[in-house]
Amino acid sequence: MRIDEIPFVTTPLHVAASNGDIEFAIEVMMLKPSFGREGLTPLHFAAEKGDVHLLAGVLSVCPKSFEDVTVRSETALHIALKNNEFEAFEVLVKSLEGINHEDNRFWNKRILNWKEKYGNTVLHLAIYQNQPQVVRCLLKGEVDVNAKNSDGLTALDILLAQTPPGNAELEEMLRGAGASEAYFLPSIDPFARTASKDQRLKKATEQGDLDALYALISEDVYLLEHIDEVPFVDTPLHMAASAGHIQFALEIMRLKPSFVRKLSKHGFTPMHLALQYEQTQMVLRLLDVDRNLARVRGREGKTPLHYVAEKGMVEILFEFLADCPESIRDVTIQRENALHLAVKK
Known part of the structure; x- marks a missing residue:
């Protein structure tokens, strides 16, 4: 070995x-x-x-x-x-x-x-x-x-x-x-007086602006590390997934892969949020990067597969099951699988 x-x-x-x-x-x-x-x-x-x-x-x-x-x-x-x-x-x-x-x-x-x-x-x-x-x-x-x-x-x-x-x-x-x-002392960055780093990051994410993202990283190389230290947080990937900024989201995933499984303050992964905001292309691209994202548990133990079954999102349900068939075995904290949730709704 x-x-x-x-x-x-x-x-x-x-x-x-x-x-x-x-x-x-x-x-x-x-x-x-x-x-x-x-x-x-x-x-x-x-x-x-x-x-x-x-x-x-x-x-x-x-x-x-x-x-x-x-x-x-x-x-x-x-x-x-x-x-x-x-x-x-x-x-x-x-x-x-x-x-x-x-x-x-x-x-x-x-x-x-x-x-x-x-x-x-x-x-x-x-x-x-x-x-x-x-x-x-x-x-x-x-x-x-x-x-x-x-x-x-x-x-x-x-x-x-x-x-x-x-x-x-x-x-x-x-x-x-x-x-x-x-x-x-004179301010090195005059813009910092009117906008904090968090505000600038939020703006860059909302606009899907990669140049602004890298400008922030050049100022603080631990920018994404600091975010990752917080156990439950809305990361730039969560925000980009909600807004449908695919290229921005993929770049963030490349820079900080752990964000893709991180739970927000409300218990959702970026994939969950992309589904909630009906960002179908974002969902499919995330799935292309990692098929097992269909199995990541969020709030109440619900996976993205559980969510689409519950909401009757049939086309995405087919994609999830085709790419990750084992996801059908996952259950919530109530011991419910996707079949239970679909029937209930």
């Missing part, structure tokens, strides 16, 4: 990591990234554990590993700070300064100001953790003191919002480096 097909297994990467075979471990991770937990590279692991010797070893073999990020878009710098490994953090910063890279200044600045999933740079994290020593270390480099996170907050905003009041030494350092509150 292939190693990666086993859900829990000691892979060659586990063995290499245990033995300290850095080059071998890095090669295995490049060949099979899924062997790394949550996208953790050997550099991330060393930062997490505060192993400064391993950090030095990894960086000597692969200095560009600074660019690698986890599934949460965290660099090794983020991970060291989050785990209170301040010595490891300082080693990483000094190593970053010493790396010879084409356009070294720009590269260092990009790594130092990298934003994780929630838009926090390492300066944001250092303020959250009240670490003057780390902040002082960062201010010596080219850290952006006025970078905003996903909530629109600068490091100074976070400090001033702390209860009890934030560290006076930190405030003095930040202001001395030119830090401002977000309120006093």
Whole structure:
């Protein structure tokens, strides 16, 4: 059996990591990234554990590993700070300064100001953790003191919002480096003042505007991920299915396949909504993509097949049964199959 097909297994990467075979471990991770937990590279692991010797070893073999990020878009710098490994953090910063890279200044600045999933740079994290020593270390480099996170907050905003009041030494350092509150900074996107990201996404979906969708994704690469974290939500796919925007819906399905089975706040999948709004072509295209969508249970355990049987939508009923005959066996929470529902109605 292939190693990666086993859900829990000691892979060659586990063995290499245990033995300290850095080059071998890095090669295995490049060949099979899924062997790394949550996208953790050997550099991330060393930062997490505060192993400064391993950090030095990894960086000597692969200095560009600074660019690698986890599934949460965290660099090794983020991970060291989050785990209170301040010595490891300082080693990483000094190593970053010493790396010879084409356009070294720009590269260092990009790594130092990298934003994780929630838009926090390492300066944001250092303020959250009240670490003057780390902040002082960062201010010596080219850290952006006025970078905003996903909530629109600068490091100074976070400090001033702390209860009890934030560290006076930190405030003095930040202001001395030119830090401002977000309120006093010019807006990068003037349109954001009149329309929130959610409103813009809703408008793009209602119009089936793919260019607007990708413009939003370019601003926030985790846009669809954030939506998927909510257990019951009307996703852009639900809205597109209701409106009959087929190309938009297919693109969303390609970008975020999990949306197609996600339940809205009212307990419906995109397929259920397409049926309710009589978007027949949308229903058939969704079925072309995945025939098993006829079996996805929504509110009260009803599948799309149950819905069409209940509503007497004979043509679509034929399509469902032809593409997914096993769907006839599905029952609701009342133990009713499509036959029961058709007779009842």
